[in-house]
Amino acid sequence: MQHLASLARLTVLVASALGGQAIHAMTPLADADLQAVRGAGIAYNLQNFSFTGDVGLTYEGAPGQKIELNKLTLSRSDDAAATFTDPYTIQLHQRTGLPDTIRFTEPQNANGLLKWQFATDWKITTPTGTFDGGSLIVRDMQSYGGRFEITTPSVAGQSGVVWGSAVRVDIGDVLIRPRGRDDIANPDAPGATNQMRIQGIHISDAVDSNSPWVLADVTAQPGIFNAVTENGQSYLHLGIGWATNPDVETPAGKVVIDNITFRNSAPTYMDPMTGAATNTLNLGSSSIGSMQIQYLDLKMHAGR
Secondary structure (H helix, E strand, C coil): CHHHHHHHHHHHHHHHHCCCCCCCCCCCCCHHHHHCCCCCCEEECCCCCEECCCCCEEEECCCCCEEEEEEEEEEECCCHHHCCCCCEEEEEEEECCEEEEEEEECCCCCCCCCCEEEEEEEEEEECCEEEEEEEEEEEEEEECCCEEEEECCCCCCCCCEEEEEEECEEEEEEEEECCCCCCCCCCCCCCCCCEEEEEEEEEEECCCCCCCEEEEECCCECEEEEEEEECCEEEEEEEECCCCCCCCCCCEEEEEEEEEEEECCCCCEECCCCCCEECEEEEEEEEEEEEECCCEEEEECCCC
């Protein structure tokens, strides 16, 4: 009886919360109601992301020609304070009179704690032989609020994928080690006797270093990726068109490199200060204060 009394009181509370309204059975939604529902996008993050092992990618062209990336290693550190408040997003954007776009946006990474590490061994094979390039290593790559957008062409008769991209990135080191990767966490690993080190690469908008450089814009200056055939020859085509409004200036970007250093296993360089032989050549820093991509037309095809 005590249980029945409790159930009765619960029934009264539920009825009171519903305002005494009758509870109706579920009914199917009309097509018009379903069509009115639109998602705001997808947000996600990567916690403790890493992979390593005997993973590789191979691109094969004409017979006997290929590019190989072997022993891929990729990982990213986390920002515990912004795991869910600063995610990656995928959104659908509408444009008046133009096809919708799919926009991939990176985290703002205001704390600079999202850092990518990458390493791979690479080689190129041709009918005349194989070139073993050794290892390519990218350390502490930080991206801040970049984006990549794709859509379908709006030009009649054009095929392929229209794209736009904005980039703001800092890279701690790019290391090229032709005789093996050694310790990828140490840019000065003693076992890497031959190395080219590009230290401190910074890419941003030319005026505002805290904003991305817009390489291409799907509406204002669209990029294109497609296959084209000219004079019986097929090409893989990558391009950036002229600005759709000639009165609007093309966005400018800047690139700053803190230091470029070569290291050899033998003292083959000369110290400019002492004149003594050394195994290290330091080229110092380099920068481009402002540059623009007004138009790009790059066609690639497999050689014969």
